[in-house]
Structures are given as structure tokens and as C-alpha cells.
Amino acid sequence: MLYKRIVRPILFLMNAEFVHDLAVFWIKVIGRTPFIHKVPQHFLSVNSRLLKQSVDGITYNHPIGLPAGFDKNGQLTRSMSMFGFSFMEVGSVTALPCKGNKKPRLWRIPKHETLVVHYGLKNDGCEKVASRLARHKGSLPVGVNIAQTNTGTPVNLQDSVEDYYASYVKLEPYADYMVVNISCPNATCGQQFLQADNLDVLLTKLDKVVSDKPRYLKLSPDQTFSGINKILNIVKKHNVQGFIVSNLVKDRTKLSIPQKDYSKVGVGGLSGSVTREMSTKVIKHIFEQTKGSYTIIGCGGVFTAEHAYEKMKAGASLVQVYSGFIYNGPTTVYNINKGLIKLLREDGYGSMQEFRESVLNKI
Numbered sequence: 122m123l124y125k126r127i128v129r130p131i132l133f134l135m136n137a138e139f140v141h142d143l144a145v146f147w148i149k150v151i152g153r154t155p156f157i158h159k160v161p162q163h164f165l166s167v168n169s170r171l172l173k174q175s176v177d178g179i180t181y182n183h184p185i186g187l188p189a190g191f192d193k194n195g196q197l198t199r200s201m202s203m204f205g206f207s208f209m210e211v212g213s214v215t216a217l218p219c220k221g222n223k224k225p226r227l228w229r230i231p232k233h234e235t236l237v238v239h240y241g242l243k244n245d246g247c248e249k250v251a252s253r254l255a256r257h258k259g260s261l262p263v264g265v266n267i268a269q270t271n272t273g274t275p276v277n278l279q280d281s282v283e284d285y286y287a288s289y290v291k292l293e294p295y296a297d298y299m300v301v302n303i304s305c306p307n308a309t310c311g312q313q314f315l316q317a318d319n320l321d322v323l324l325t326k327l328d329k330v331v332s333d334k335p336r337y338l339k340l341s342p343d344q345t346f347s348g349i350n351k352i353l354n355i356v357k358k359h360n361v362q363g364f365i366v367s368n369l370v371k372d373r374t375k376l377s378i379p380q381k382d383y384s385k386v387g388v389g390g391l392s393g394s395v396t397r398e399m400s401t402k403v404i405k406h407i408f409e410q411t412k413g414s415y416t417i418i419g420c421g422g423v424f425t426a427e428h429a430y431e432k433m434k435a436g437a438s439l440v441q442v443y444s445g446f447i448y449n450g451p452t453t454v455y456n457i458n459k460g461l462i463k464l465l466r467e468d469g470y471g472s473m474q475e476f477r478e479s480v481l482n483k484i
């Protein structure tokens with residue numbers, strides 16, 4: 122209430138990227154003093170046996186995590202637990218440091234609970250982020266999301282593959298799971314590996330990395346089902362454990378936002394409420410096509426427990442929340458978890474395993 126009535130209106134008067142950088146600065150400072158961040162963590166963490174589960178060998182206290190994009194540079198791994206998340210994803214990180222696209226490159230459209238993002242993979246590069254992650258291990262499982270360095274000019278396929286490989290090898294030792302982001306809507310070549318043939322080349326190279334850590338692909342919500350099926354066919358041949366579904370929406374024609382509501386924002390991918398249905402449809406499609414044999418992390422437009430539950434019923438084992446956290450504030454994860462416990466109990470489930478079995482049985 123306090124956040125939505127007082128804090129958010131003030132923050133939303135300011136430039137969105139400035140507010141984000143300010144938030145990262147303060148969260149980082151708080152992370153350095155465990156005594157301080159343990160206080161909100163105590164009040165905002167939900168520890169219930171009902172929500173606990175193991176996914177690909179990693180234990181999660183509950184299903185709600187933070188996706189890539191909030192902590193691009195691995196500065197917050199000691200402190201994000203204070204908002205009650207059960208895991209977080211750093212990145213996207215690229216092989217070389219990248220300044221990203223020209224400012225302004227982040228906007229809000231509050232009426233549609235969306236953020237318009239045109240960062241273009243701004244980040245410190247894999248060397249710096251790896252050294253940070255080596256020093257700052259927090260209490261949460263940390264995924265590391267990698268993408269291709271955004272040089273602003275097209276890069277040939279083999280060089281692109283080497284670029285991903287370099288950051289994968291550098292960052293994998295510090296990750297609990299790895300994400301290969303093939304769906305960045307704002308970078309040159311950001312989506313070339315959504316094409317099945319190209320993806321085959323990339324995954325063949327990544328198969329050379331000897332690791333028992335889960336490897337997930339981050340997909341786009343814009344893809345057609347036939348495009349997704351082609352990806353699923355390729356993935357079968359490679360060492361991939363699952364998918365993050367999904368990234369920002371690139372194709373605005375698929376959204377029901379009237380043209381006039383875009384008047385104050387620039388080009389870029391959209392997050393938040395407007396992506397909810399699209400990402401849930403893709404989750405359901407992949408879950409059904411693969412008969413639940415891959416891990417799915419659902420992402421896109423989750424603001425409430427009902428939204429998270431919808432994605433879990435469609436086949437997601439875990440759910441990530443970004444825009445919901447920006448729009449609803451620090452108690453978002455706590456509220457979603459409390460709501461999830463209620464929904465699972467109402468439906469008669471005694472554990473996440475029971476819930477999961479029932480979702481699998483419905484395919």
C-alpha cells in the first residue's frame with residue numbers, strides 16, 4: 122500500500138534507468154551489511170515445506186525468482202534475498218563489455234503495467250562479472266544468463282558462437298545454472314539463434330563444455346509454435362535441460378496497446394502484463410509437446426499468486442518476476458508466496474511434488 126500510494130508515484134516521476142541504477146546502488150550497499158539486509162529478509166521470506174522443491178538438482182525454497190535484467194552485472198547476489206526471492210539470475214552478460222544502446226532506453230507505460238526496454242545488452246563483460254561472482258556468493262541459487270556481445274554490427278555465425286562459448290566457459294564455474302539467451306530483442310544478432318540451423322551450431326559448441334550444471338535456453342514470446350517445434354527438435358540432440366519462457370515481446374502488433382499509448386516511449390521490447398498470456402501459451406505448448414520432459418521457468422507478466430499459479434499449471438516448475446516487482450514493490454514475492462500456499466491448499470495439494478505429478482498427469 123505504502124509503496125503503491127507514496128513511493129511508486131515519486132519514483133515514477135523520474136527517469137526509469139536513473140531509478141533502476143539508484144536502486145541497484147542502494148541494494149548493493151545494503152548487501153555489504155548483512156545485519157541490515159537480514160531484517161527485511163526475515164519479514165519477506167516465506168519458508169513453507171509446501172513450496173520447497175528440487176529442480177535439476179538445485180533446492181528452491183519456493184518457486185519465485187528474479188529473472189535476468191535487474192542485476193546485469195552480478196552486484197546484488199548478496200542482497201536480493203532480502204526481497205524474499207528464492208533464486209536470482211544475473212545478466213545478460215556478454216563476452217566483451219558493452220555500453221548498450223543510446224539513452225533513453227527504458228520507459229514505463231503504467232496504464233498497461235509494462236516496461237519498454239531498449240538497453241541493448243549493457244553490461245560489464247564476462248571477465249569482470251566472473252570476478253565479482255567469485256567474491257560475492259550470497260545465500261540464493263544464482264543463474265547466469267549469457268548473450269552475444271552487441272557490437273552494433275552483424276557478426277558471422279562462427280564468431281557469434283565463439284562469443285557465447287567464451288562467456289559460458291568464464292562464468293559457468295560461478296553459476297548454479299546457466300542460461301543461453303537467444304531472444305534479446307534489442308541487439309544486433311540478438312535473435313539469430315532462434316533459427317534452428319544456427320542453434321544447432323551453437324549447441325554443438327556448448328556441448329563441449331563439461332559440466333553437470335543445468336543449461337537452459339531463454340526463448341522469445343513472439344515465436345510461432347512451428348518455430349518453437351523446430352527448436353525443440355534441435356534441442357533433443359543436445360545437452361539442454363530446459364527453457365526460460367520467455368523474454369520481452371518484440372512484435373508490438375501482437376499486443377493490444379493502442380498506438381497513442383506508445384507516444385512517450387521509444388523502440389524496444391515490452392515486459393509486464395502485456396506479455397502474460399503470450400508466455401503462458403508458449404509454456405503450455407512446450408510442456409505438452411515435450412510431455413513435461415524439460416524444466417520450464419515461466420516468466421512474463423506475473424504480478425500475483427494467481428498469475429504464477431497459471432504458469433505453474435501450464436507446466437512451469439519455477440516462475441520469475443521482474444515487472445511485477447517494479448510495479449508492486451518489495452512485498453511482491455512475499456504476497457505471491459502467501460497466495461500460492463492458499464491456492465495449493467485449496468486444490469488439495471500437500472507438496473510441490475504432488476502438484477507437479479497432477480500437472481503431468483493432465484497432459
Ligand SMILES: Cc1cc2nc3c(=O)[nH]c(=O)nc-3n(C[C@H](O)[C@H](O)[C@H](O)COP(=O)(O)O)c2cc1C
Pocket residue numbers: 188189190191193212213227236238240242266302339367368369391392393394396420421422423441442443444445
Ligand atoms: C529493464 C529490463 C531489462 C531486461 N534485461 C534482460 C537481459 O539483459 N537479459 C534477459 O534475458 N532478459 C532481460 N529482460 C527480460 C526479463 O528477464 C523478463 O524476461 C521480462 O521482463 C518478462 O518478465 P516480466 O513481465 O516479469 O518483466 C529485461 C527486462 C527488463 C524489464
